[in-house]
Amino acid sequence: MRIVVCIKQVPDTNEVRIDPVKGTLIREGVPSIMNPDDKNALEEALRLKDEYGATVIVVTMGPPQAEKVLREALAMGADEAYLLTDRLFAGADTWATSLTLARAIQKIGYDLIFAGRQAIDGDTAQVGSEIAEHLNIPQVTYVEKVEIEKDSLRIKRALEDGYEIIRIQKPCLLTCIKELNNPRYMNIYDIFTCYQKEIKILTTQDLELDKEEIGLSGSPTKVRKTFTKEPKGKGEIINLPPVEAAQYAANKLKEKHFI
Numbered sequence: 001m002r003i004v005v006c007i008k009q010v011p012d013t014n015e016v017r018i019d020p021v022k023g024t025l026i027r028e029g030v031p032s033i034m035n036p037d038d039k040n041a042l043e044e045a046l047r048l049k050d051e052y053g054a055t056v057i058v059v060t061m062g063p064p065q066a067e068k069v070l071r072e073a074l075a076m077g078a079d080e081a082y083l084l085t086d087r088l089f090a091g092a093d094t095w096a097t098s099l100t101l102a103r104a105i106q107k108i109g110y111d112l113i114f115a116g117r118q119a120i121d122g123d124t125a126q127v128g129s130e131i132a133e134h135l136n137i138p139q140v141t142y143v144e145k146v147e148i149e150k151d152s153l154r155i156k157r158a159l160e161d162g163y164e165i166i167r168i169q170k171p172c173l174l175t176c177i178k179e180l181n182n183p184r185y186m187n188i189y190d191i192f193t194c195y196q197k198e199i200k201i202l203t204t205q206d207l208e209l210d211k212e213e214i215g216l217s218g219s220p221t222k223v224r225k226t227f228t229k230e231p232k233g234k235g236e237i238i239n240l241p242p243v244e245a246a247q248y249a250a251n252k253l254k255e256k257h258f259i
């Protein structure tokens with residue numbers, strides 16, 4: 001079984017702060033990490049490898065420094081790593097990103113594809129589903145349990161107030177959530193050896209993609225403006241008897257459409 005895991009390098013958004021004067025994001029010194037849901041996706045692929053035997057292949061699209069998350073994945077136990085990197089990929093929205101990843105995965109070969117539910121920077125939760133659409137394979141999102149049953153998979157899918165049990169045939173794509181598992185730490189031996197392992201580079205030419213299909217030119221959406229939220233105003237202390245204070249607070253919340 002060939003399991004491809006899509007992993008994205010993201011800024012650790014827990015560390016991003018807002019400059020109180022300029023109102024802009026302070027990105028300097030913010031570490032880049034493996035997107036958390038993708039770590040759960042990788043762990044699940046490695047668990048299936050441990051239990052049933054599989055080749056785990058990690059794929060990322062990003063700048064050359066995104067290699068770091070691939071090394072981390074190799075140190076966790078992945079077998080092969082692909083970095084899709086090319087200046088022409090820059091500025092991709094989710095459509096162009098998923099098309100590029102789908103083309104690479106097609107070339108690499110797969111039985112099962114894992115992605116995270118969502119990346120903590122772009123936050124769209126679209127890329128996994130779009131990859132499945134480009135490849136014309138079935139998908140299950142919000143996966144919190146995976147069991148292998150002969151030729152099919154039995155999936156527990158999280159819903160807002162419950163869950164669904166879905167049986168799905170391979171090849172298929174699953175998007176993973178943190179409830180799925182606890183990612184393992186890197187293995188010491190693999191930490192030492194991961195820098196000797198090959199990271200295969202794929203560019204536009206290798207993927208036989210046209211310039212118009214990728215990066216900014218291949219993106220139906222364009223970000224016109226980005227800005228940080230206004231800081232919240234000062235709080236208000238309500239100096240009224242309890243019942244009146246509750247009524248006053250409720251009215252304020254209604255005014256702002258919170259309730």
Ligand SMILES: Cc1cc2nc3c(=O)[nH]c(=O)nc-3n(C[C@H](O)[C@H](O)[C@H](O)COP(=O)(O)OP(=O)(O)OC[C@H]3O[C@@H](n4cnc5c(N)ncnc54)[C@H](O)[C@@H]3O)c2cc1C
Nearest residue numbers: 061091093094097115116118119122123124125126127221
């Ligand atoms: C309208 C719009 C315009 C944008 N324009 C730009 C731009 O000009 N420049 C720019 O740098 N970014 C841009 N982005 C961000 C870029 O589209 C996203 O970072 C990228 O498409 C992934 O989407 P996401 O972060 O929302 O991932 P999600 O859809 O939330 O990710 C879901 C899962 O897909 C997989 N995945 C996502 N991205 C990758 C990847 N690169 N490699 C491997 N696996 C991946 C991971 O498994 C991840 O957990 C734009 C986004 C939008 C919505």
